[in-house]
Amino acid sequence: MASLPYANVDSSLRALAGRAEGFGRFSVGGLNGAVYCVTTLADDGPGSLREGCRRKVPLWIVFEVSGVICLSSYLSVSSYKTIDGRGQRIKLTGKGLRLKECEHIIICNLEFEGGRGHDVDGIQIKPNSKHIWIDRCSLRDYDDGLIDITRQSTDITISRCYFTKHDKTMLIGADPSHIGDRCIRVTIHHCFFDGTRQRHPRVRFGKVHLYNNYTRNWGIYAVCASVESQIYSESNIYEAGQKKKTFEYYTEKAADLEEAKTGFIRSEGDLFLNGAQAGLLTGVGEERVFHPSKFYPTWTTEAPSDSLKNVLQICAGWQSICRPAEQTVIS
Structure with a gap:
């Protein structure tokens, strides 16, 4: 039986804090x-999610309502916020969340669907944001990315999320001119990428640890390493559809260097199904990839299996779970 992490984070309302595995x-x-307490599905005003997110004090945001919040513009989240969707079913549409120059953000148990407009991501993390955990969210059908992490944003964990019905799923590192993105560090684990076309993720410059994710039926490639990136792919399940190439390598030139470079992927214990091909390039040195143990002491991983695949299909994304108790609730 698969052993998922975070067995005790729902024991009380604030048990999530400081409990992410990995870089976040x-x-x-x-x-x-x-x-x-969010008491209205209105885009703004008293009792709205936007009102809580803009306040410049720490807040643990919970919902007293279920339904769809249609965002007319990006919803900016200020530092020291938890957006906790446990106990309700909240879907964000229209636009998405923007994490700009903020720190210590937890986003849990929300749905994101139908974001429209140029450069509209489900969750956009830029610039200079850090210490972020995105857990148990379902994301689909945005005009740009579902989660984008760029412009020197770092120390981020994305866990137990469900991604589907999308093209450019997750971008880490904006473009070769943003050399400050060398600081980026992201952990992605126990996520389910279900028929999304590409970018699971696509990485420039940064260090990314992938473990115990299930990626199936991609349209171009599963994971892409470009300009100096280091991707440690550990005990994931890659199940091909028509396209068999699992790992892609793009060569790009950093703005401060003369020579164009690709990125690096180290695959350990991954399971390749239905003809999925790792496609490792000759001369790509796995020794150039970081090991997570240099950055954090423990993480919950297991050998990929049918059991893990089945559990991730059930447990990734928004969950119908009760909101844990809190002794004192004030509006």
């Missing part, structure tokens, strides 16, 4: 703030 493990969200 220090995120405490709104641990030290009041509980803010």
Whole structure:
């Protein structure tokens, strides 16, 4: 039987704080703030999600309503916020969340669908944001990316999320001119990429640890390494559809270097199904890829199996779970 992480994070309302595995493990969200109750599905105004996210104090944001919040513009999230969708079913549409120059953000148990407009991502993390954990969210059908992490944003974990009905799923590192993105560090684990076309993720410059994810039926490639990126792919399940190439390598030139370079992928314990091909390039040195143990001591991983695949299909994305108890709730 698969052993998923985070067995105790639903034991109390704030048990999520500081519990992420991987690079986002220090995120405490709104641990030290009041509980803010969203009481309306309106885009703005008293009791709205936008009102809570803009407040410049720590807040643990919960929902007293279920339904669709149609965002007319990006919803900016200020530092030290938890957006906690447990206990309700909240879908964000129209636009998405913007994490700009903020830190200590936890986003849990939300749905994102139908974001429209140029450069509209489900969750856009840029610039200079850090200590972020995105957990148990379902994301689909945006005009740009589902999650984009760029412009020196770092120390981020994405876990137990469900991605489907989309093209450019996750971009990490904006373009070769943004050499400051060498600082980016992201962990992606126990996620389910279900028929999304590409970018699971696509990485420039940064360090990315992938483990125990299930990626199936991609349209171009599963994972792409470009300009100096280091991707440690550990015990994931890659199940091909018509397209068999699992790993892609793009060569690009960093703005401060003369020579164009690709990125690097180290695959350990991955399971390749239905003819999925790793496609490792001759001369690509796995020794050039970081090992996660240099950055964090433990993480929950297991050998990929049918059991893990089945569990991820059930447990990734929004979940119908109760909101854990909190002793004092104030609006």
